[in-house]
Amino acid sequence: MIAPLRRIRRRVRAADDDAAWPAHVPPLLRRIYAARGIVNPGLAQPRLDRLLPPDAMTGIADAAILLADAIAGGRRILVVGDFDCDGATACAVAVRGLRMLGARDVAHAVPNRMVHGYGLSPGLVEELAALEPDLLVTVDHGIACHQGVAAAKARGWRVLVTDHHLPGERLPPADVIVDPNLAGDGFPSKALAGVGVIFYVLLALRGVLRGRGAFAGPGPDLAALLDLVAVGTVADLVPLDANNRALVAAGLRRLRAGRGCPGLSALIEVAGRHAARLTAADIGYALAPRLNAAGRLEDMAIGIECLLCDEPARARELARLLDGINAERRGVQQTMLDEAEAAIAGRVRIASGAGAAPALCLFDPDWHPGVIGLVASKLKERLHRPVVAFAPAEPGSAVLRGSARSIPGFHIRDALAAVDAAEPGLIERFGGHAMAAGLSLEAARFPAFERAFCAHAAGTLDPALLQALIDSDGELQPGEFDRFHAEALRDGGPWGQGFPEPLFDGEFSLLECRPFGQRHLRLRLRADGRGAPLDAIQFGGAEAGEPAPRMRLAYRLVPDDYRGGDAIQLVVEHREPA
Template sequence: MSAQAPTIRRREAAVGDGWPSTVPSLLRRIYAARGAHDLDAAQPKLAGLLPPDALSNIDAATELLADAISKGERILVVGDFDCDGATACAVAVRGLRMLGAQDIVHAVPNRITHGYGLSPALVESLAPLAPSLLVTVDHGIACHAGIRAAKALGWRVLVTDHHLPGAGLPPADAIVNPNLPGDTFPSKVLAGVGVIFYVLMALRARLRGQGDARAADADLGSLLDLVAVGTVADLVPLDANNRALVSAGLRRLRARRGCAGLNALIEIAGRDAARLTAADIGFAVGPRINAAGRLEDMAIGIECLLSDDGVHARDLADTLHQINAERRAVQQSMLDDAEAAVAGQPPVDPASAGVCLFDAEWHPGVVGLVASKMKDALHRPVIAFAPAEPDSDQLRGSARSIPGLHIRDVLAAVDVAYPGLIERFGGHAMAAGLTLQRDHLDAFTEAFRATVEQMLDPALLRAEILTDGALRGEEFDIVHAAHLRDAGPWGQGFPEPQFDGEFAVVDWRVVGTRHLKLTLRLDGHPKPLSAIHFGGWREIAPSARERIVYRLAPDDYRGGDAVQLVVEHREPLGAI
């Protein structure tokens, strides 16, 4: 099974006037290609944040919180076992303490023991805590049974979430979610950590209006480091509102004003805090937090983010680092299994779509990473399944989609057409999760493939690489590389700049076992260019001339004014 070679297409950009002279022409072109036609749109500020008033039920949510705080009641924050959920939990606990909560505790489900979200099993285990108010962060919109169980114990429940709701809403006392039907909040792409941050902003305004002195002094901006990490790690689109949040959080982290846990994670990941980027969060900080929830218990990650003791935070960061190394080994083994399984299948008909993978030995905490990697390799929606726990008849699946196919809508369509096949599901346009019984897997696989083929335009199965065109010879320097690095934050919906061009391959060598180090020459450019293609060695020597898609970056290894091309795609000249 293999995907067609991708098509390389250059973005179009109409650059207008009104840019200050401090913005290089290269950046103006890149910003314009992403729909940002002035500096305010390109680099949004906190002052331009959308107000929380338009969020549905925000008044009811802040009333619940203000009432619990004023009465000194116990508030229980329940997070989720991914990075967004962990940072959201830390933001909620830290923020509510700032605003006067004296009795606040937190918890997080164990992936193996409790399953996803606020389940009845989790509520039962939390019953001894006897909170008056339970607050979910980054989940809850699909947790009907768990919320009913909490309500049966006499607890009030506030749901803060960003996942898409199903046909009905759970019986919570209040739900804040920008994706609720009829919600008028302009940005629908807040991460879970962004939603709880907005709830805290609204709560602070309410308490200030009541003359609360503690709220008057509360600096919620100190939580933006956590908001930035959760937002980037959850791969939500970086619209202007999210970019303002992430930019502010990055500024705190670069100034070493982040929380002790994030500072320790940045250090142990070998990143330079002063030059930290959204990519560093996505590829180094976020995975170390996520690893705890994937293989062990996210409580370790949350404890790291809540610690104010630098030594303790460093110890916890070291533990997360070790868990992440184990996660990478497990992931690679599972990827090898998945690639072998796919290779054993006949080539895919270009008109067909939808791949389901399962191995009884796979770990349920890592299937999302496998699905993501295989989706990229095949350019098809992929669902990877693993037993919910060893020898279990229940499977947990993680789905990843390609642009143009809303994967949660696919699962909803399968659920309607084949009732009883899926036990539960939820998610977003590009990622979703589901649970089903092992003996339903074959039937689900066929239903999924058929539904995808009905809903997906076959033309979308041809991968497309968008670039920002070619760089001019004088732009291959450290000044432009630094501008590109610092001009973000780049991410989903506001992609990091990449360029394409035709190069002569002057020299090459294999680095390690999988990477390719290249020396390239651009026609008309006097100096050779250093390039690295991570994972690019496929036991086939590069051609003498190749078309290359690349990013321009400072070469931190060589230092000084050195730059390198980070290769994203290569193809021999003349290839289709």
């Protein structure tokens, strides 16, 4: 196993005693909020009444009018999604929301990764012509689809682009574009996922329709869509700022109350999770991978059908199908990851840190283009370096598709833009944001791209950023190793990107160690030589060798729902000899 040196860094900050915290929030949770810059109790778990209004988003008023006119005219609206979880949930939100708001003719489509490639391409537009749309709405893509938008406009269609990815120097020729990352956009939160953008467009549309007297009362309750918004937002790893936390928390409340759409309820069931205790981590590790697997290996149309299905029995059938595809995806991913590690083992000195390559580019002609993003992500986590992984766009293709993943402090889309500017024509197309991006190029140009990208990383990446840091919330006191605090931590979120789940560190004595599965460890520990024995689990822990008799651990404290009662468990994220 190639692994970087890791260092635990504490981010402990005392809570403000003057803040009017509710009595049920324990001091431990107040301290954790303070470490994340939250000193106002209202911002710790923001509610929907604190949601930012849509008015400041560029183009959103025009988008609402465009949609309202299409609904009034009985025109056919075609929603075109993307083949990841954010794109699938955004498509489902758009279709469900437009129908709730009175649209009578709404269709949807999604590109097939292997056939069409990313986004709205001219080839996809040609296929969509059979649906005879009047208005085409992109969700979670479109800002970089210049040729596809132009092809749609050439057919006489109106085009509304809704996206959250960073725009390039020029914009596509759409009728209206809504993207909070447009230059000059005044919307305070730039962290919305694609599903959040289309949800905001629907909020603005409802406002226009109210003004036109379309409803007898206030109109449909669009909060019914927040289960989907929560899943797409968490899955896309956008920062959970206060606005996104309000959206995700509201969606989680619906799912926990059993009021999620049948497709999500079925996915929760097939993943072996309990809806009443669902967390953002469950979305990220259980629901999102099953939806994403369809777009990676098969066709995301299956995932979107599951999210749009209102018949529970059929939703369960689709969820089981997605579960099977995800199992296949795990096997393909592990094979590719093993091959990638074997390929780099001889040319990267990561363990010592000395002479290590600042970035990596990998390509294998037998890799699957739908899984390279996961391989890049796993390698980025293990090596703590920016990684770009490539595969043929389809078997035998002369075009490669690449997925790039980065570390904090190295903006991966800007890095691709710099390479593109330095060597025009080297990259065919690219897009993305700070931590993740995608690109395509000719296979013959891979060596040139590798040299240019790694040279850019070497010249701009601060070596200090290559030190993998584990941010800890400090030590837990003996009286905090209990179910009360474990549940308070679980329910104190939603936790996620930019608002990390609480992680603690401390020294422990090893009482017992048992392997389970092929790569995992169950541990019995005692905290710093005192207190009652504690159960712990380390996923993938067997790959790090035998645990030392005394260890320093970075861990999460969670309720042990398998044993129930007052049982708790430590989930070990990192261990080193004490």
